[in-house]
Amino acid sequence: MPSPKVWSFSTTIRAPERIRGFLHVLKMLEGVEYDQESQVRFQTLLIKEKKYRPTNLTEEEKTVCQDPDVAFSEEQASEIFNRQGYEDPPMRGRTSFAPLVEMGLAYVDDERLIRISELGKYFLSEDYDISKVFLRFLIKWQYPNPLSTHFSEVRGFNVKPFLVTLHLIKRVNELWAEEGNEPVGLSNDEFNMFTATLINYEDIESQAQRLIEYRKAVRSRPGREQPAFKEQYKHDFVAAHFDINDESAIRTQIDNLRDYGDNARRLFRLSQYLHIRGKGHFVDLEPLRTAEITPLLSEFDGSADAFPSVEAYTDYMVNMNLPRLPWINVESLTAIAQTVVDDIKVIQHLITDRGGSFDEAPEEDPSGMSEGQLEDYIELLRSYRRELQLSQQILESQDAEVIEEPWRNMPQLL
Known part of the structure; x- marks a missing residue:
């Protein structure tokens, strides 16, 4: 094989x-x-x-x-x-x-x-x-692991795919901002090429640099020339990465990368740490989860952990309390709850300005709550915020006289 x-x-x-x-x-x-x-x-x-x-x-x-x-x-x-x-x-x-x-x-x-x-x-x-189920899985999911000999360290794997994807998007946004541009996350084409092929966390920086070079090369060309340039770049990228020159094999790998990218975007978004922007053409870090994403990436670099046996790895995967997430403490959770409350107030104000109405927000005093109680409270607040976001969307659609199913964009809501 x-x-x-x-x-x-x-x-x-x-x-x-x-x-x-x-x-x-x-x-x-x-x-x-x-x-x-x-x-x-x-x-x-x-x-x-x-x-x-x-x-x-x-x-x-x-x-x-x-x-x-x-x-x-x-x-x-x-x-x-x-x-x-x-x-x-x-x-x-x-x-x-x-x-x-x-x-x-x-x-x-x-x-x-x-x-x-x-x-x-x-x-x-x-x-x-x-989102809680998949976040717990995605944060731990790694190659190599004792359950899979195919994606081994000998073959170059040292990666937690979800975490390195977050790191890659963060670093690309930083580099793009340094060029004087507004960060936009990754385009779908960029995501397809540069995430699944990032199989070692040590290559995050070089992969980000390479992506920026590609993006600048695309944008330096007239609009009518960009599609052909992208196709040729994908062809050459795949040929080099997989060390193949057969045209049929190259086309197969291009299609595979697209499928891998589609699957990863869909599953990673279940964590609610990614969101879609640019009319569905870009994926970016979810700004409403910055209070969690920032400490997560500070603590975990995307490298795979070492396990002495299948049993040790399985024990780790089934333990809901591992790894200890950096924001799971009373102080950080209280701050996150307050951030969501502030978001709610902003959305309520926007709805009121448009003549809309809404149910009252959950009112609880977080002081004195335990970590578990705070997590439940935050989940309740986020659920209410999702309802407000949907109401806001409907009002905006009515104002713009746009007839569309409001639930079509629901996967973008948190």
Whole structure:
């Protein structure tokens, strides 16, 4: 297998809406021994609960899959599973189980029993916050790690992809400002080329410099020449990075980088530390989370941690309290809460100026609150702020006489 020169997510993690469904099914097997029998049963239950759809289905089975009011029995699901003719049936269950372990949502304990982690239990709760789940995973996600030998240190990997992406955007913004420009984050093309190919945290500075050179080269050309220049640059960039010269292979890698970039943007935004700007063409650090992003990047440089064993790494991933985040203290959390309150007052004022109305804000006295209580209070305030932002958007659309679905931009709200 050729040496990888990019980081990427597993297929299942690329579809976060599937993760919670898989975890719901695994909950049925909690406390069961993790062996070949339970691995097959897990995959069978995924079929039964319509969380996984095999390709070899009868027309009647396809109809059942599409009808939410009709269910498969476990016997029917087992028949469907067996009909697939897998060479290694338990492997299908292991493959579906792997991303849950990778994200720290589930694990196999010392007695080889299936367990749901505290983070996994939180994800299954009714009032879960998906940003909290993915932030906890993304901050820890690294290459190399004991669960993946493919992205090894020997192959050049020393990276926490989410953190180095934040570092890269921050550094590019700084360099762009030094040139006398307004920081804009990264364009989608820049993100696709320069993030997944950043596989070692020590290369953040050189990657940022290279990106700035590319951006300046694009902008130095007349508008009509820029598309052709970008395409040629991507071609040459991929050929050099992957050390290939076959045109078909180059085109494949260009397409792969676009797919990796799309997946990373979508998943990284679940952390609520990134936001989209420039009518969807740029991704930048979320200014409303500066109080968290700044200390995070000061404390974590994006390098991978060393773990002596798979067990040590798994223990780390399932521990909701690790790593200790730098703003998780009463003083910092109180300051963050006050920042959100100040934001709320500004948005309320803008809504009032436009003749709008709003429900009253949550009123609590943060003094004397514990860290956990402050985190809950901040989450409540941010939820209220999102409602205000949506109301503000609707009013602005009405004022501009623009007819559009206001929820279309909801992923941009925090």
